[in-house]
Amino acid sequence: MRAAPGDVVPPRTEAGLDDALRRASRGDEAGFVALYRDLQPRLLRYATALVGAEAEDVTAETWLQVARDLHGFQGDLDGFRGWVSTICRNRAMDWARTRTRHSAEPNAMDVLAEHPDTADAHGSAVEGMSTRWAMAQILALPQTEAEAVLLRAVIGLDATSAGKVLGKRPGAVRVAAHRGLKRLARVIRDDDWTGEGHV
Template identity: 35%
Template structure:
């Protein structure tokens, strides 16, 4: 599989997933490269936003397991495959957290999140800096943050997130709704503080010192 630059770039969608998956099952390298180009950037964004200490290493481990376990994958739809891959990634991340013996809170800045938030053109979140968004995500519960990362960074749908996290779709919707509400609440607090700081600043004198 191709690695390195593709993991840090943008996802390249697979044009014919059924054909690609069949070719991958037969061991065709070009098929695995296509799968890697599509999923590696999403996996990297997920690992970063979830605080993995070595995101690229995690992506590599996930793909090794995907290659080894593909014969046991029984689905055929792209959505099923994507959910299966991110289920593996989630389990790997849980293992990393257990080994670390603590909750991983250090969030790095995935470009994928900035791009995803750009789609919310009617939402105040879209006007935030990426660093501010990641800081806000740190105020969410683990469950809320996980659901929103899978939605915003990875681009999974509700059903896929439900499969990855082993939750009912309605539970996923509820976590996303509460998480977004919490983000907007934190955003509103920040905006009020900023408005207060501006109001406290002295009014500058008119041009010319006010003399005529």
């Protein structure tokens, strides 16, 4: 089925997203929408891990800032994802400082599961797990490990970009993500996870 004129069709490749980023930085609305559709589900998961039920507000504020400042962004697609993740983390920290700190509630898993990732980036430790169960296990990790796993495996950032978001060296991010994934692998092994009963 062909798209009607004016419809925004999300790019299916990284090259298509690179092109969308170039167009969006010049003010093209369709390019911006393509970037939003690619990143928002993963960004929402990350924000939910940081602020729980306020994630929608935090990501909305994030995208407002991105729309305002995108014309000045210099970098590639991975740099863009890192930049947006940094803005999201800063908005989440601002929210936490100005309001009573809310921890992610168990029903936050429902929010996370409603926003499936469009790419298979979870890696071997979380392959095959249901989204709800996987996110519950990630959120049970120590915060540094959880953020490293989310940025590397869910957002899809490399260690350097994730390090910039977290204010850590790439090696420290690799170690935190590795530890987190090892813990997840142990949980899977100890739980004898088969995919049944974890939906």
